[in-house]
Amino acid sequence: MPHFAIIDAPSILGLRPTGVEHLPEALKAAGLQAGLNAEYAGRVEPLPYDPQRDPRTLILNPDALRAFSLKLAGAVAGVLRQNKFPLVLGGDCSNIIGIMLTLRRAGRYGLFYIDGHSDFYQPEAEPNGEVASMGLAIVSGRGPDVITDIDGLKPLARDEDIVAFGFRDTEQQRKYGSQDIRAAGIHSFDLEQIRASGVTAAAKQAIGKLLENGLNGFWIHLDADVLNDEIMPAVDYRLAGGLEWRELSAMLKTLISSGQAVGMNVGIFNPRLDNDGSIARQFVKTLIAGLGSK
Template sequence: MTRTVRVIGAPTDYGANRRGVDMGPSAIRYAGLAEQLERAAVEVVDDGDVRAPRAEERDPEAERFASGRAKFLRETREVATGLADRVERALGDGEVPLVLGGDHSVAIGSVTGSARNAEIGAIWFDAHGDFNTPATSPSGNVHGMPLAAVLGVGEFADVEWARAAGLDPGRVALVGLRDVDAEERAAIADSDVTTFTMSDIDERGIASVAEDALDVATDGTEGVHVSLDLDWLDPREAPGVGTPVRGGVTYREAHAALETVAERDCLRSMELVEVNPILDEGNETASLATELAASALGTKIL
């Protein structure tokens, strides 16, 4: 039976300092997303974009936590709740939701929607931990907080719109870490989240690390959410991102990891985030995003 992938755009840049990532969904579509996914023998339905008010029209401090700082919290909540509903509806229709960011704060919506009415696992392919909270974040940028938010860490413990009810930290794997803040590092160490740094990938190889990450995310779950931040890759492979960090995975390593996801036949939902066409070179990063999505959905060489 042919699977259907429902593409949902989330054109936000509330969570980042460098503007332009809100154009990511358009850039990924323009790079040939539908054609790449059809190579994976899936049917593609484009559901358009969730409503995302322009940052220039809003006050970044209009909604705040009692302590700490989370810029554009109100806007992040509005997008997350709308996106969660769309993701839940796609899953209810038997489809695989593929969310196009936007900055990584959109993961709050896609993960909470995916984790409604189901126990899920998650793999976070990212250079960063995304485990800051308003109290620990050096910048107040929510794109550094989505994993902490969906797991109810710190100030997010009582924030129902951000917490993913069906996601347990023991079923989350962070893969490819190489840039983590000091307080964030301590919070990750105190959690039940499994971590694999770039050093682990260097020492063991991407295939072994990906298999172990999938073991974590599939243990007793009804499927896996894949969160793919394009800054996971080395900037030479993916130049169009807002927070590049040298020493990331190669083109071939990235494909191998996503091909391993496809081989397990466990993908429930996915997002591609932090593609910034203003910083890109010939839409190279957006094109890479389309290829990696296709690999996760089963594109094969033979």
């Protein structure tokens, strides 16, 4: 089992302050740190949020996102230098920028992106300018240079080194004019494909695609909205369908047992939409089952 080190990164710079910023406290209170026997590696303080869309880049908080990404990159690098497994608790999906910056500085790493949305919007198509809906586009080099080309390292991940897993927003992508993730060369496994082969088989196939490229390892991104809306309603952008608890734990076991995962981030769960804490407890139980099994 990896030696986990938790980093709190409650940034909502790529979304809005609706409650996602309370994710770290909620999951730790539900037993995540104790259940994984994880150490606490500190908190990366979020920068002030500006609700006004930047007219130059068409995104929210471009300069603050760049600055926060640099801070988060430093925190993740510190954990990796100790040969520990960073577990970054968001916050929204824009945390992936700082995380992949860390790995891009260190070598060639892949990204296993588990999300109910493809997060491949370009700024002009995203209705609110929220970078949380552009995560895969940004790290693959599509978007304004202020956040795609930090330290001159664009792209932070190559298309062929990325897996998009579990998305079910194809109709929304078409409605709003999102870029087509499949046409980009990113390895795409939507919910329908996963259902057809089974989550474990699909995860193994996806890992195989990544490992063909001689990577140093890969990062796991987990957005809570990949889960079935009936069991995970505590998210801001809800979609019908999704994975079940047992499927998520089985998938995480598969990823961890590959021996190639170097860290993971969790985002988008909104504790304000979980009135009695029961969703957080089940989420934590599932994470421990998936990550903590030898």
